[in-house]
Each structure stands twice: as structure tokens, then as C-alpha cells.
Amino acid sequence: MEVLPVTGIGEVTPGADLADLIATAAPWLRDGDVVVVTSKIVSKAEGRLVMVSGDPAERERARQEAVAAETARTVASRGATRIVATHHGFVMAAAGVDASNVEPHQLALLPKDPDASARALRAALARRLGVRVAVVISDTTGRPWRNGLTDVALGAAGVEPIRDYRGHTDPYGNQLQLTQTAVVDELAAAADLVKGKTDRVPVAVVRGLPVVIDEDGPGVVASLVRDPDTDLFPLGTAEARADGLRRAATLPSGEEVTGPADPDAVRRAVAAVAAEVATFEPAPTGATVRCTVDDPSDPVTLVRLGADVHRLRAALAAEGLASS
Numbered sequence: 001m002e003v004l005p006v007t008g009i010g011e012v013t014p015g016a017d018l019a020d021l022i023a024t025a026a027p028w029l030r031d032g033d034v035v036v037v038t039s040k041i042v043s044k045a046e047g048r049l050v051m052v053s054g055d056p057a058e059r060e061r062a063r064q065e066a067v068a069a070e071t072a073r074t075v076a077s078r079g080a081t082r083i084v085a086t087h088h089g090f091v092m093a094a095a096g097v098d099a100s101n102v103e104p105h106q107l108a109l110l111p112k113d114p115d116a117s118a119r120a121l122r123a124a125l126a127r128r129l130g131v132r133v134a135v136v137i138s139d140t141t142g143r144p145w146r147n148g149l150t151d152v153a154l155g156a157a158g159v160e161p162i163r164d165y166r167g168h169t170d171p172y173g174n175q176l177q178l179t180q181t182a183v184v185d186e187l188a189a190a191a192d193l194v195k196g197k198t199d200r201v202p203v204a205v206v207r208g209l210p211v212v213i214d215e216d217g218p219g220v221v222a223s224l225v226r227d228p229d230t231d232l233f234p235l236g237t238a239e240a241r242a243d244g245l246r247r248a249a250t251l252p253s254g255e256e257v258t259g260p261a262d263p264d265a266v267r268r269a270v271a272a273v274a275a276e277v278a279t280f281e282p283a284p285t286g287a288t289v290r291c292t293v294d295d296p297s298d299p300v301t302l303v304r305l306g307a308d309v310h311r312l313r314a315a316l317a318a319e320g321l322a323s324s
Contacts, residue, residue: 005194006035006203014047019124022203029205031132032212035125036191038202039139039154040101042117043108050097050107063097066107070095076236083236086110089225090154092141100197111137114155115219122157122216134158134212137220138188140197144233151192153184153224157216161223182224183211248314261287261321269315277308 008025012018018041022029029035043049052062071084075091086095088110096110111117114137122135137155142148153161165179191204228234235243266282270289273280281290289312293301316323 001190001206001208003190003194004205004207005199005201006205007201009041009200009202012041012044012202014044014049016045017124018042018045019121019128022121023125023128026203026205027129029125029129029131029133030207032207032210033131034134034136034159034187034191034206034209034211035121036136036138036151036188036195036204036206037118037121038195039096039111039114039137040098040108041202042111042114042121042137044102046111046117048109048111049102050109052105052107054105063094063099063107066097066109067095070097070109074239075234076239078236078238088114088154088221090141092139096139110139110154115157115221116155118155118157118219119216132158132212132214136184136187136191138191140192151188151195153182153188153220156184156220158213159184159187159211160213160217161220184220184224187211244318248310248317251310251313251317258322261285262319265319265321266316269312269319269321272315272318273308273311277311279305279308280312 006022006026009021012021018037022035022037026035050062050066052059067082067084070086071082072087072089073085074082075085076083081093082095083091083093084095085091090096090110098108099106102108118135118137122133125131125133125135135155135157136153136159138151139154140149140151143150161182161184163181163183165176165181168176168179170176187206187209190206194204195201263282263285266287266289270280270282279291279293281292282288283290291305291308293305295301313323
């Protein structure tokens with residue numbers, strides 16, 4: 001495998017013909033190559049730029065407005081940093097709105113449809129050079145739980161985004177159950193090794209991998225954006241806690257309880273509130289919780305009891321147990 005930088009592309013402006021620029025700079029492209037293109041020059045060519053003032057305060061205001069416009073859902077927010085899901089479904093900082101590698105009076109947005117951009121560029125390169133290549137549109141992003149940045153794919157054409165190993169058998173005879181490799185992300189990261197961030201090399205070619213297919217393929221959004229129902233981490237820590245508190249505050253009253261309760265789960269719930277509530281005790285079956293109060297006729301005691309019961313019901317809900 002080789003990773004080859006494409007140099008000499010120069011500054012890209014709105015309306016530029018990317019295929020012509022790449023074909024001129026890399027006439028040596030051949031069948032089976034994967035052309036990895038930084039999303040920034042795609043955005044520039046497609047006019048996905050926002051003009052901003054040179055005043056720092058107005059520039060930041062414009063940036064925040066651009067982030068808001070590109071945001072479908074906020075995942076986490078800490079001070080000025082916002083991790084959001086874009087309208088494409090990508091989860092990334094500031095919705096991909098970027099002030100690097102553009103003029104000081106500009107902000108760059110992500111391409112509107114990176115998969116469509118990849119398909120169009122692939123077709124144009126085939127017309128100009130007569131080559132059968134794949135195209136990957138890449139962008140730089142961070143990852144949960146890991147420091148540092150890497151490039152990932154935002155759009156792709158001419159390559160299957162995922163290599164599915166499920167059902168295959170490993171060398172030890174184990175059947176693989178979950179393994180799906182994000183091939184286009186690996187191609188994007190490999191290309192970034194020669195593109196860099198300050199070297200003005202926005203395109204690289206990965207050569208020697210048998211990944212190029214005849215058709216365009218399903219693209220990145222349809223293949224790599226995780227379905228919300230299977231996303232175990234849809235919120236940041238503080239946002240998930242706030243959401244849990246809101247849900248606890250609106251627990252339904254008199255919810256019908258069916259089926260046996262897990263005694264261990266009940267004990268965990270009681271233990272979770274033990275520091276605040278010392279009067280609860282789970283019954284041996286786990287189906288009920290007994291409460292002892294000194295004076296059940298005292299209004300203050302009853303108000304406190306109501307608050308304690310709600311604490312317990314919230315702890316039970318966290319264990320997945322309904323209560324009434």
C-alpha cells in the first residue's frame with residue numbers, strides 16, 4: 001500500500017472545478033486508487049462559506065449562529081465548547097464549523113451532502129482521466145475517551161464504507177459476532193498521514209488496496225451514522241444527569257406494576273438513598289419496601305415521607321423497576 005500526496009492544487013475558491021484541479025495536479029491517477037479529499041476544499045468549491053467581521057466579538061457571535069444553524073441536536077456543552085449532532089447525523093465539535101485554513105473573514109461549513117459531493121467528483125474524474133477510482137471526503141474530529149484528533153470520512157463513493165466480518169470465523173475457530181470495520185475511516189486516517197494540517201496538501205491518494213467497486217455504494221451517512229436507538233452515548237455526562245433528574249421529577253403516579261421484582265435491584269435502590277433515607281427496608285421478596293416513621297400523624301413527617309418515597313421511586317426507576 002502507498003499513500004501519495006497530491007501537491008500543487010493551490011487555493012480553492014467558490015465555484016472551482018475540483019475534478020479539474022485534482023486531475024491537473026495528479027494526472028498519474030490510475031484504476032483502483034482511492035482519492036481522499038479534505039472536506040474544507042469541497043466546502044470552498046461549493047461555496048459553503050460564511051463571511052464574518054474582523055471584530056473578535058462579532059466573529060464569535062457569527063460562529064455561534066453558524067453552529068446553531070448546522071446543529072440538529074446538542075450532545076454536550078461546556079463553556080464555549082459544544083459537541084453536537086449535525087443535520088447529516090455526525091457528532092462533532094461545533095458542528096464542523098471551522099475557522100482554520102480559510103481567510104480571516106471566513107468560516108467554513110461542512111459540505112451540505114458529502115456523499116453526493118463524492119459521487120459527483122468520482123464521476124468527473126472518470127470523465128477527465130478515464131480512471132475507475134473511489135473518492136472519500138474526509139474531515140478532522142476528536143473521539144470520546146481519547147485525546148488527539150484524526151481524520152474520518154464524511155462522504156464516499158466507489159467503496160463499501162464498512163467491511164462486515166460478522167459470521168466469519170477467526171483463526172481460533174470463534175465465530176465473529178460484532179466486528180464491522182469502518183474502511184472509509186481507515187482510508188481517511190491513512191491519507192491524513194501525508195496531508196497534514198499546515199502543509200497545504202488537501203488531497204492524498206491511497207494506492208494498492210483492493211477496495212474500489214464499480215458502483216458508487218451506499219455512502220457514509222447511510223452506513224456509518226449510528227441509529228439513535230442503538231446509541232448508548234447520546235448525551236454528555238452532565239446532560240444525561242440533567243435528563244435523568246427531569247425524568248425523576250415526572251415519574252408517573254400510580255404506575256401499574258406487573259411481574260416479579262428483582263430483590264437485588266430493590267436492595268441496590270434502597271442502598272442508593274440510604275444516606276438520605278434511613279427508614280426504608282426491603283421485604284425479603286423484593287416486591288415491597290417497608291417504611292417506619294415515628295409519628296404518622298405529624299404533617300411534617302408525612303411531607304418528609306412523601307419526599308423520601310419519591311427519592312426511592314427515582315432510585316428504583318434507575319434500576320429499571322416500576323413502582324406504585
